[in-house]
Amino acid sequence: MMQSIIATIDVVLLTIQDDRLCVVLSKRDKEPYANLDALPGGYIHAEEDRDSLDAAVRILQQKTSLIPPYLEQLRTFAGASRDPRGWSISVVYFALVNNDLIISSQQPGLTICPVDELRRLPFDHNEIIETAVDRIRNKSQYSSLPCYLAGETFTLPRLQKIYEACLGEGLNKVSFRRKMDELGVLEEIPGQTESGGAHRPAQVYGLKSEFKNQLKLLERGL
Template sequence: MQQVICTVDVVLLALQDDVLKVALLNRSHEPFQGVAALPGGYIHPREDGDAQDAALRVLREKTGITPPYLEQLATFSGPARDPRGWSVSIVYYALVPPGLIGDGAHPDIRLASVDKPLKLPFDHLEIIRAAVARLRSKSQYSSLPCYLAGDTFTLPQLQRVYESLMGESINKVSFRRKIGEMDMLEPVEGAYSSGAAHRPAQLYRLKPGRYEQLALLERGM
């Protein structure tokens, strides 16, 4: 009887120059050796407490990154997705702020725009599309984009992150009103932005436990 292949794959997402990008690594072995793909690997029954533990381990081992946000996306399975045989992959997507991928991460990581044509092995393109759709949908009502902004950020910086993900402008007054109503941020005492031509702006951070509590944003000016 054929043994089912059981793995985890992670869609690691970051914003770079206002463009949403995904982290890819060249595969070190067959099938598709040397081809860029999502970081992934086998589940280790004796080492991993659950699938999330496996996903975090795979990211640490292959990218050197422990993401501030990790969420299970879906399970992809079937006989045709892997040339080695019938396989199932429990897929997660992770959000990281700018700079984290380049700080202590694997030197072979390549960031690719999720909106550009990609040729990837297995069903990794389908997986990426599903992760991006999930993130962009949640960006309309949740605080998830904060994890792409960094540990601290100004309100204009945060608004720019939301606009980059949603692909359209957001009314400034509406944005700040919704942020205030949901009580999702806290000011960093005594911390302000520096180096800009304008006066320094207050820095904020996401309150602990505030994950998906932003009401639907109004678009437009």
């Protein structure tokens, strides 16, 4: 008789708060590690989940009430020592969501924590988050990925701040705008501007509908 293996899903849900890349943690309601903050996760339910993506969407909705605009498989973490219950597989997804949606969800038990200020988390969740941050940092170099963090509408200065938070470094304004033109995923929202304090009003943009669920890649990185 083969020893049985635990099959779970974890989701790294990333957002921007105060211009910083943050991860959403959920207070665990069961042992092991009950009452500690950890990645939202749960068992795969063979009776109801059609596949692992299905399971990720279900679990994320149960734990955070959110259906994020972007969900991608990150990697699988599997081994004998990562979970005190036994040999376990966690198929990990990462998701991006605008901070306003998290706040308006009013789901109890959620914490939003900057990725560079995390304490020691249960399981291998620190390592998982590090892997997700590497992935988003890498993909932000040459894709429209950070746009999923920006909400329905945004100005270019705001989007630049989001790219900078994802990349962990500042960007030149002129070359950032050139790259956004080249990407071609944005459209002006007619007649909408936003006053930026001392600056002249900035044009408001949104994602073109065909790119709301599809990543666009740059030929050459930022």
